Amino acid sequence: MALRLAEGTSWSDTLARAVAATPEAFDTTPEGVPTLHNLVQGQWRALGTPAPVRTPVDNTVLIHLARLDAEAARGAVAHAAAAHREWARTPLPERIARVTDALDALTEHRDLLALLLVWEIGKPWRLACADVDRALDGVRWYVGEIERMLADGREPLPGPVSNIASWNYPMSVLVHAELVQLLAGNAVIAKTPSQGGAVCLTVAHALMRRAGLPATLLSGSGEELSEVLVRAPEIGAVAFVGGRSNGGKVAAALLDCDKRHFIEQEGLNAWGIWNFSQWDSLAAHLRKGFEYGKQRCTAYPRFVVQRDLVDEFLDMYLPVVRSIRFGHPLAVDETWRAGDPLPELDFGPLISAAKAEELRRKVEEAVRGGAVPLHRGKLDGAPFLDGQDTSAYVAPAVLLAPPGRSRLMHAEPFGPVDTIVVVDTTDELLAAMNASNGALVASLACDDEELAGKLAVDLQAFKVGINKPRSRGDRDEPFGGRGASWKGAFVGGDLLVQAVTVGGDGRLYGNFPDYSSYPAT
Numbered sequence: 001m002a003l004r005l006a007e008g009t010s011w012s013d014t015l016a017r018a019v020a021a022t023p024e025a026f027d028t029t030p031e032g033v034p035t036l037h038n039l040v041q042g043q044w045r046a047l048g049t050p051a052p053v054r055t056p057v058d059n060t061v062l063i064h065l066a067r068l069d070a071e072a073a074r075g076a077v078a079h080a081a082a083a084h085r086e087w088a089r090t091p092l093p094e095r096i097a098r099v100t101d102a103l104d105a106l107t108e109h110r111d112l113l114a115l116l117l118v119w120e121i122g123k124p125w126r127l128a129c130a131d132v133d134r135a136l137d138g139v140r141w142y143v144g145e146i147e148r149m150l151a152d153g154r155e156p157l158p159g160p161v162s163n164i165a166s167w168n169y170p171m172s173v174l175v176h177a178e179l180v181q182l183l184a185g186n187a188v189i190a191k192t193p194s195q196g197g198a199v200c201l202t203v204a205h206a207l208m209r210r211a212g213l214p215a216t217l218l219s220g221s222g223e224e225l226s227e228v229l230v231r232a233p234e235i236g237a238v239a240f241v242g243g244r245s246n247g248g249k250v251a252a253a254l255l256d257c258d259k260r261h262f263i264e265q266e267g268l269n270a271w272g273i274w275n276f277s278q279w280d281s282l283a284a285h286l287r288k289g290f291e292y293g294k295q296r297c298t299a300y301p302r303f304v305v306q307r308d309l310v311d312e313f314l315d316m317y318l319p320v321v322r323s324i325r326f327g328h329p330l331a332v333d334e335t336w337r338a339g340d341p342l343p344e345l346d347f348g349p350l351i352s353a354a355k356a357e358e359l360r361r362k363v364e365e366a367v368r369g370g371a372v373p374l375h376r377g378k379l380d381g382a383p384f385l386d387g388q389d390t391s392a393y394v395a396p397a398v399l400l401a402p403p404g405r406s407r408l409m410h411a412e413p414f415g416p417v418d419t420i421v422v423v424d425t426t427d428e429l430l431a432a433m434n435a436s437n438g439a440l441v442a443s444l445a446c447d448d449e450e451l452a453g454k455l456a457v458d459l460q461a462f463k464v465g466i467n468k469p470r471s472r473g474d475r476d477e478p479f480g481g482r483g484a485s486w487k488g489a490f491v492g493g494d495l496l497v498q499a500v501t502v503g504g505d506g507r508l509y510g511n512f513p514d515y516s517s518y519p520a521t
Contacts, residue, residue: 037066139183154498156184164229173241222246268436273445274452282316326382362407434458444465482511
């Protein structure tokens with residue numbers, strides 16, 4: 001049966017809604033090409049060199065994004081620093097009122113923000129809504145808690161917070177963090193992720209700006225803007241979310257200064273299975289783990305399995321993998337009518353055709369090196385539109401025993417590819433789970449929870465689940481990483497506010513050059 005786009009969800013319809021909601025943030029070139037402005041110096045400005053932005057959904061051009069150079073970014077940072085000084089003096093009740101106004105406006109446009117995420121980064125509708133909702137619900141919790149969090153005399157930082165985040169969670173990570181930073185008395189600067197989310201973030205920041213919040217949103221090459229957004233003396237703190245390569249560059253740029261920072265980097269999150277029998281409960285967790293194609297920092301792409309349990313594990317696991325649903329997030333059949341639910345998928349495309357091709361090469365490399373392909377899914381039969389470009393889509397794959405020299409052995413794939421490592425002793429289990437020198441999360445599936453608790457002590461992960469997964473967390477749950485997966489202050493709950501304020505005894509939880517301190521998780 002031929003599929004079609006759900007009525008009212010086309011990109012032209014979605015863009016028209018975005019322009020109608022926040023016209024000040026959009027422009028059109030003389031050739032009729034829609035273009036995004038940058039929010040700098042308190043206004044939406046037509047600065048920079050436009051470049052096309054493509055959607056991973058079908059590889060078509062969505063809009064043009066004007067990219068700034070370093071000089072324009074320096075001017076934006078200088079203005080943000082002046083705005084920060086004024087905002088830091090603003091009484092807390094007024095800050096709360098303005099942030100609440102922004103939340104109300106964002107809530108009014110919740111469905112638009114979610115549909116933008118579907119088109120821009122390929123999230124299925126349910127997951128796109130969850131991204132927006134987690135941001136709004138999370139910040140409302142902070143609104144209710146911020147007076148208590150600042151009651152010990154904590155004050156804003158000496159300069160604005162510079163936010164450089166990845167593309168996968170524009171709302172629940174980036175906008176959420178900015179609004180909490182604003183509550184705490186800091187002006188904020190955000191760099192638009194290069195790979196996706198620009199229109200959603202533009203609409204969100206236009207609504208934030210209308211509420212009187214001192215926010216800056218600029219776009220450009222990370223290589224060109226990093227020096228300004230990281231090292232500019234006006235910057236009070238640097239918040240980074242991304243991979244180890246770019247995170248390492250940010251950390252290196254901060255070595256010779258005492259600037260507050262929190263740098264979240266990837267790690268190979270592993271699930272260890274030892275003396276375990278509760279397969280039905282584990283199956284439910286593993287299916288949910290494929291959401292958004294495992295394109296998130298707390299996904300579990302590595303399973304370390306006791307040899308005696310490999311057959312039982314595969315009996316449970318392979319049917320789960322074969323049942324995963326992926327495809328065009330907005331493709332429906334002829335029976336669909338306005339108001340019907342949008343497709344219920346586990347994931348859509350990866351963030352780009354280039355990323356999909358890179359992941360396919362990693363799988364081929366591992367198989368050539370000796371990995372055993374237990375499952376390699378195909379795109380055939382997935383819900384796509386006739387003639388649609390599917391270059392950004394990758395079906396789930398499972399590899400047994402990736403070779404030590406392969407990239408999949410030591411680094412997360414950031415895609416729907418799982419690897420399985422077989423072990424004979426608990427020492428081997430721990431070594432295999434710690435393969436990436438630090439991770440954000442890990443889990444142990446073990447019937448003996450006392451034994452699991454003892455093993456968890458030696459895992460290099462910030463959070464360890466016993467017979468359950470761990471996640472970034474919401475509201476009062478702290479978040480960080482061990483080893484190379486995190487540098488600087490930890491965040492989440494009170495820790496996020498402490499990370500963007502000064503006061504108290506001055507000692508923060510986190511990984512620093514001279515000490516590491518971990519909260520209860």
